[in-house]
Amino acid sequence: MLNFLAGKSSRNCEGTSRRDFLKVGSLGLGSLTLPALLRARTEAAAAGAKVKDTSVIWLWLGGGPTHVETFDPKMTAPAEYRSVTGEVKTNIPGVTLGGHFEKMAQVADKMAFVRSFAHTNSGHGGGTHFVMTGYNNLLSDQGGLPTRPSIGSIVSRYRGANNLRTGIPTYVRLNGISSDGPAFLGAAYSPFDPNGQAKRNMSLVVDKLRLDKRRDLLKGIDTVNREVDRSKLMDGLDAFEQQAFELVLSKSQQAFDLKYEDPRVIDRYGPGLGQQLLQARRLCEAGCGFVTVQYGGWDMHGNIKTSLDGRAPNVDQAVAALVEDMSQRGVDKDILFVVTGEFGRTPKINGNAGRDHWAPLTTLAMAGGGLQMGQTVGESAEKVDVPKTKPIRPQDLMATVFHVLGIERRVQFVNQAGRPVYMVEEGRPIEELV
Numbered sequence: 001m002l003n004f005l006a007g008k009s010s011r012n013c014e015g016t017s018r019r020d021f022l023k024v025g026s027l028g029l030g031s032l033t034l035p036a037l038l039r040a041r042t043e044a045a046a047a048g049a050k051v052k053d054t055s056v057i058w059l060w061l062g063g064g065p066t067h068v069e070t071f072d073p074k075m076t077a078p079a080e081y082r083s084v085t086g087e088v089k090t091n092i093p094g095v096t097l098g099g100h101f102e103k104m105a106q107v108a109d110k111m112a113f114v115r116s117f118a119h120t121n122s123g124h125g126g127g128t129h130f131v132m133t134g135y136n137n138l139l140s141d142q143g144g145l146p147t148r149p150s151i152g153s154i155v156s157r158y159r160g161a162n163n164l165r166t167g168i169p170t171y172v173r174l175n176g177i178s179s180d181g182p183a184f185l186g187a188a189y190s191p192f193d194p195n196g197q198a199k200r201n202m203s204l205v206v207d208k209l210r211l212d213k214r215r216d217l218l219k220g221i222d223t224v225n226r227e228v229d230r231s232k233l234m235d236g237l238d239a240f241e242q243q244a245f246e247l248v249l250s251k252s253q254q255a256f257d258l259k260y261e262d263p264r265v266i267d268r269y270g271p272g273l274g275q276q277l278l279q280a281r282r283l284c285e286a287g288c289g290f291v292t293v294q295y296g297g298w299d300m301h302g303n304i305k306t307s308l309d310g311r312a313p314n315v316d317q318a319v320a321a322l323v324e325d326m327s328q329r330g331v332d333k334d335i336l337f338v339v340t341g342e343f344g345r346t347p348k349i350n351g352n353a354g355r356d357h358w359a360p361l362t363t364l365a366m367a368g369g370g371l372q373m374g375q376t377v378g379e380s381a382e383k384v385d386v387p388k389t390k391p392i393r394p395q396d397l398m399a400t401v402f403h404v405l406g407i408e409r410r411v412q413f414v415n416q417a418g419r420p421v422y423m424v425e426e427g428r429p430i431e432e433l434v
Contacts, residue, residue, distance in 0.1 A: 116378025395427025
């Protein structure tokens with residue numbers, strides 16, 4: 001058996017398991033094997049599913065980022081509503097961002113800022129479920145399980161769980177978000193979570209194989225390749241077992257490891273979040289279809305300016321670096337980058353100099369995906385509390401993602417009751433972007 005090094009498992013506050021192992025025979029997705037997941041993708045293609053090579057990087061600002069101090073500073077609003085961090089001019093005439101986002105302002109022509117994104121659930125769990133799945137779930141904040149599959153799991157179900165060419169998982173999460181799972185689609189379409197030692201190195205450790213005097217092959221990829229060539233181990237394995245073996249031995253697994261990246265690029269992205277976004281870009285270029293990255297700490301009920309001093313600069317550097325890098329590498333038509341969270345914050349500053357939960361106006365920005373960038377979409381009302389123009393809803397965001405990925409907007413899958421249901425019922429792609 002081939003194993004990637006595995007660290008201990010852990011659970012987040014919502015009880016979500018964080019699997020940090022990968023092995024031929026178990027890909028960190030319950031009892032499902034990598035060959036079985038590769039078969040799922042082949043079967044999806046055989047059934048006529050359109051499989052595009054486009055991808056999505058989904059940055060989740062967990063806790064509910066302020067829409068005012070990020071992408072809609074509204075300095076024309078009364079003092080108690082406008083951005084407490086001021087504003088910075090972008091390279092789009094007449095468009096400004098919150099005062100912390102100077103680097104993003106310089107690449108704003110490659111981005112779109114949606115100022116009318118809204119929904120109706122201001123709970124952390126409920127808001128997350130709404131944006132991640134397109135559907136409200138009033139029980140999410142009382143411990144209820146997700147009732148609908150996440151966008152990433154839908155992509156995995158539609159395309160198949162692994163890229164047929166490279167074997168890279170279709171859906172990868174670099175750290176967990178609630179409601180990011182498959183719900184009734186089944187465990188095969190859960191996100192692959194390469195945490196722990198697997199994330200740091202993705203080194204191979206090979207158990208003792210009963211081959212030619214039980215030779216110990218614990219010498220890494222090169223040793224394994226030599227032993228495979230000599231022992232003809234691949235003979236007798238079916239095509240999917242062989243494809244699984246080749247994934248582990250191929251350069252595809254290098255996408256998880258930044259030691260293969262130019263150090264100057266790593267420096268440009270910055271530490272922490274920056275390295276995760278860089279890893280996400282590498283995974284997409286290796287064939288991954290949907291990668292989620294969470295950067296929490298945005299539940300800023302008090303002293304929002306000081307809180308932003310600690311969180312915003314990392315986002316500013318990392319997002320600007322990814323947007324510029326995508327453009328320079330010519331992958332901005334192939335990769336859609338989404339920045340959002342579960343809701344926005346109350347338009348009026350509270351008594352603690354912070355902002356509270358507010359779903360009626362929610363943060364959203366995008367880049368790439370072959371969409372029309374260099375603009376704001378929609379407009380907020382005078383007190384930056386609700387959309388002044390037609391609201392953009394979570395299902396509209398889903399439909400836009402589907403458009404980029406080549407997924408039929410009215411695609412149906414069978415739910416737990418055995419009935420086919422639409423993944424998007426009412427949403428339409430955001431017309432200003434497509």
